Amino acid sequence: MSDDVQVDGEPVAWWRRGLIVLAVLTAAGGAALAIAGAAPDLLGGYAIFVPVPVVPLFFAGNGRYFRSACTVVGWGLFVGGVFFAVLGLIVFVPAGLVVLAAGWAERRRTVLWGTTSLVIAVLSVTGWVVADVRAFRPMDAFVVQFDRRGYAENSDTLRPLLDNPPRFGLGATDISSGSTQAGPEWSVFFRPDLSTQDKGALEGYLRGLPAVVSVALCEPPPFGCR
Structure with a gap:
């Protein structure tokens, strides 16, 4: 991660796009855990949130648009997850934080927010994998x-x-x-x-x-x- 990331009018760095991919994996892990505890008719309801973090990648050719997309998507997942926690959407809060931090990782804030996004993603994915393995294990x-x-x-x-x-x-x-x-x-x-x-x-x-x-x-x- 460098400190001279260009923001406006130029493509975003490859590692910021990689953070968005990690956000998708984070959302997928959370969705799997929510699905494990949901009725079968709710599977699609959780699954539709998995590709949402991908949206900023459609604007990766322009740093300003990418940042704006990350802000909208990230806050949407975070606020939606908190307000609808009772429906199990809180599992998408970590993905929202990963997207937000990836969007803010520019110029002098590159190291701080880039590292923050990476840490949240790695910890979340690891936690979801462990939880999912336990949740989908057949009960005795x-x-x-x-x-x-x-x-x-x-x-x-x-x-x-x-x-x-x-x-x-x-x-x-x-x-x-x-x-x-x-x-x-x-x-x-x-x-x-x-x-x-x-x-x-x-x-x-x-x-x-x-x-x-x-x-x-x-x-x-x-x-x-x-």
């Missing part, structure tokens, strides 16, 4: 699907089993209940170190419960259990 759980009518008829037998930790043991550590269009559903979590034989015993017990339609291992998010 069985998903138990029940027949709606049968579940209601056998509620006196089934509902007492929803204690935490599950009273039936067999390696089960936690249990949560919900409902889908198909009917009531349980997620029965078990110890990560449970042997194949013990998993089979737990699965067999669950299949023997009244009104059970299916028992399957939990799939990774966003389509599996959480």
Whole structure:
């Protein structure tokens, strides 16, 4: 990074364009984490934010326009992420900061803002990769699907089993209940170190419960259990 970066009317330096690419990777990592915790119908909603940081590259031939584009895009991602944090958009705040700093990295501020942008990008991408690997790892759980009518008829037998930790043991550590269009559903979590034989015993017990339609291992998010 040099201190004599030209701003107005000349192309921006290659490394500033590289920072924008890192901002895209930062946005992609954040989107992946948000998708892991979202319902499947929200996948597109998060994915559309990933290419947003690319916009300044369309103005990379002129330093002034590039800086303006970075300011608009960067503040847009930052402010939007903060105001709509409850919707999970806060994951795009780091990408916004990377874009802002890349836009401000000019002339005597080259080293300061260029380094700031690089550090934020590297830390964010690293953090997102670690978080995404954990988020998309299959959970140690069985998903138990029940027949709606049968579940209601056998509620006196089934509902007492929803204690935490599950009273039936067999390696089960936690249990949560919900409902889908198909009917009531349980997620029965078990110890990560449970042997194949013990998993089979737990699965067999669950299949023997009244009104059970299916028992399957939990799939990774966003389509599996959480």
